[in-house]
Amino acid sequence: MNSEFLFFIAPLGAIIALIFAYVFYKTTLKMDEGDDLMKEIARAVRTGAMAYLKQQYKAVGIFFLCAFVFIGFLSFVLKVQSLWTPFAFLTGGLFSGLAGFIGMNMATQASSRTTQAAKYSLDSALKVAFRSGAVMGLTVVGLGLLDISIWFLILRNVYHSNFHIITTTMLSFGMGASSQALFARVGGGIFTKAADVGADLVGKVESDIPEDDPRNPAVIADNVGDNVGDVAGMGADLYESYCGAVLSTAALGSAGAVSASLSPSASLNVVMLPMILAGVGIISSIGGIYAVKTKEGANQKELMGSLTKGINLSSILVAIFSFFLIKILLKNTGISYMGVWSSMIVGLFAGILIGKITEYFTSYAFKPTKFIAEQSKTGPATVILGGLGESMISTGAVVIVVSIGIVLSFLFSSGFDPRNISMGLYGIAIAAVGMLSTLGITLATDAYGPIADNAGGNAQMSNQKEDVREKTDALDSLGNTTAATGKGFAIGSAALTSLALIASFIEEVRVALERLADKGGELLYYGGELLDKAKILNMDIVQILSLFDVHLLNFRVLVGIFIGSMMPFLFSGFIIKAVGRAAGKMVEEVRRQFREIKGIMEGTAKPDYAECVNISTKAAQAEMIIPSLIAILIPIV
DSSP: OOGGGGGGHHHHHHHHHHHHHHHHHHHHHTSOOOSHHHHHHHHHHHHHHHHHHHHHHHHHHHHHHHHHHHHHIIIIISOOSOTTHHHHHHHHHHHHHHHHHHHHHHHHHHHHHHHHHTTTOHHHHHHHHHHHHHHHHHHHHHHHHHHHHHHHHHHHHHHTTOHHHHHHHHHHHHHHHHHHHHHHHHHHHHHHHHHHHHIIIIIIIISOOOTTOTTOTTHHHHHHHHHIIIIIIHHHHHHHHHHHHHHHHHHHHHHHHHHTTOOHHHHHHHHHHHHHHHHHHHHHHHHHHHTOOOOTTOOHHHHHHHHHHHHHHHHHHHHHHHHHHHHHHHTTTTSOHHHHHHHHHHHHHHHHHHHHHHHHHHOTTSHHHHHHHHHGGGOHHHHHHHHHHHHHHHHHHHHHHHHHHHHHHHHHHHTSOTTOHHHHHHHHHHHHHHHHTTHHHHHHHHHHHHHHHHHHHHHHHTTOOHHHHHHHHHHHHHHHHHHHHHHHHHHHHHHHHHHHHHHHHHHHHHHHHHHHHHHTOSOOEETTEEOOHHHHHTOOHHHHHHHTTOSTTSHHHHHHHHHHHHHHHHHHHHHHHHHHHHHHHHHHHHHHHHHHSTTTTTTSSOOOHHHHHHHHHHHHHHHTHHHHHHHHHHHHO
């Protein structure tokens, strides 16, 4: 069997994902949207969400245009980058933005339909919300893998077996996705929290009205924020991690193939492997999505168990299928297929463990959340202290899981030889692919959260019966846990992916050195020998780092470490201040409406919801500029 044909599992899996996303989308739209008031509320949220997305994409579009021109100058004028690089960068951002648009459109269409389904049964409401979330999950993995597959086919046709050039050029696609994720996360996060703080501070604290009360002018902005932050923002974040994991693994596979002196066909197999595994993961995720269902009157643990059942089924299917595929692709290459498969299983189970840890610390069924609730007996100060303490403790278990995953995946793939660095790093990257292979369903559980939250808000604002609100509240509570689980999953996968991307960046440096040697540019020496293209090609990652004097005794490296360690605090500080300023504007607007629009509190006058959405939108666009520039420019400087 020609293993090259197995590559088409990747684009086929991507197309299947998009087909099922379309099926779930159309199925949801056929469902009853509820009464006129439910439709009006859902329409207001959808209009606000799309208005925000339109404004953000305008701002992001300007950035991508400038970046495209700059990268094009590097490629076409200075010729220090591949001619394909600016186009790959552009498509990375474009497809990420498209996935966000589709996912958020579905989420805002699904909220009232979930509320309506809750009138009949809890299972019906769960299926509507979850399969609507699956539209986002499947769109992200489908568009991401389809774009990667198309670029691989194009570049393979141009560069044939020069996998170094192919894989490093494709990495620029990941850069585009990362840029889009940055803006989506920062802008969406500022919008979400500004609206949330404004709605709660003036509504619940000052005016003593309940959550999601239609008398609160910021209530629609609060619901919009759930979508722009936890659907579009999280989707872009995981889209970037997903693509980054696949692309960095392919680049490290190319490096490992050179170090192991593999044949062109064997080199092709290790480069194709992450794309094929991603395709298998998509198909397995779809099977897991159909397994999610629950019984009437289910409690929190049972609801969470229904989602866990789907994720576990997907993971088992991936583990089984990947074993046979890895064996077929690597059995005659001299690389231990059992070692690579074991690395993937490590990543797969690390992802599951991170989800379980996050569930433990965020679900009201477990001790940490109960402890924080207990602290409310003595006042808000002890609640804050208890929450902060539990959140800090929660990081320990996740970091330990990620660290063990890195060590085990390195050792398994390297054959327990610490000197086999190229294959060890390939194993870490494969672990990241394993963790993200079931992203189709894990992102569905995350996108489900804001849909359930909006459904609860819709039920409250449209004055549904008590039993309907009980069902939507149960789904909303579950959604709070799944949203937190998605964040933990995103951070854990990003940790593995970032390590693989660092190693991939070194491969990009190697390609630049090859170009330099080809052109007869600046002379390079290593170990007293003049480096030519052949010697550069055979250098491992440690030797390339030594060439540039990258070690802890180099003051430049130490300065970089200190600046990098400071960056999260600086970035977070700007974001927190931005949220504070935006929330302040929202608070003033809500107070103004309560003061000037007579009859709001009595329910005889309608608040100006659109103005609150507009305030959050403008604040998010303005406030995201400085943090985003910090994240982009400091690594360059």
